[in-house]
Every structure is written in C-alpha cells, then in structure tokens.
Amino acid sequence: MKNDFSMEYKKWLHIAGNIAGCPQGAKMAVCPHCATYHVGFQYFGDPDSRMGFLRVWCNNCLYGIVVSRVAIPPDAPMHSWRDPMPEGLVPEYFIVEPC
Numbered sequence: 220m221k222n223d224f225s226m227e228y229k230k231w232l233h234i235a236g237n238i239a240g241c242p243q244g245a246k247m248a249v250c251p252h253c254a255t256y257h258v259g260f261q262y263f264g265d266p267d268s269r270m271g272f273l274r275v276w277c278n279n280c281l282y283g284i285v286v287s288r289v290a291i292p293p294d295a296p297m298h299s300w301r302d303p304m305p306e307g308l309v310p311e312y313f314i315v316e317p318c
C-alpha cells in the first residue's frame with residue numbers, strides 16, 4: 220500500500236540525481252514538499268574513494284531525503300566522515316521515506 224510520501228520521495232530522488240549530474244544546479248531545484256527554491260545538499264564520504272552518501276533537504280520546510288551508497292562527483296563539496304561534523308552543516312529535517 221502506497222503512502223502519501225511515495226510521489227514526493229520520487230521527486231526528491233529526481234533532484235538527487237540532478238545534483239549528482241550537476242552539483243551547482245541544486246539552486247534551481249524546486250522543493251517537492253513546499254515548492255520553493257531552498258533545496259540544499261551535502262555529500263559525506265571517504266576522501267580517497269569518494270564513495271559515501273548524499274543528504275538533500277529543503278531549508279524552508281525542512282523535509283528531505285538521504286541517499287546512501289553514492290559516488291561523489293569530483294566537483295561536489297564533500298565532508299569527510301573522518302572529520303567531526305561542523306555545527307549547522309546540515310539542519311535537522313524530516314526524512315521522507317519511500318514507503
């Protein structure tokens with residue numbers, strides 16, 4: 220049985236795919252939850268392999284997703300998971316799940 224978030228989750232995944240293709244393009248993304256242009260993202264991963272995960276969220280409504288096991292594009296900003304998490308790097312947000 221599908222819940223209310225399945226459609227929204229797909230839209231978030233689409234944005235995540237666009238970020239992977241063009242990290243600078245996130246500014247142009249429309250939030251699937253509140254339809255404003257406040258989408259932020261942050262990659263976390265291993266600086267050598269550049270494998271990790273991607274957090275995508277909206278700074279206006281604080282909804283978003285986490286995408287695990289992604290290849291981090293060479294030109295994308297990445298936070299090494301060896302380093303302590305800087306305060307305020309990612310806000311607390313509601314994680315939309317596919318089901």
Ligand SMILES: [Zn+2]
Nearest residue numbers: 250253277280
């Ligand atoms: Zn939003």
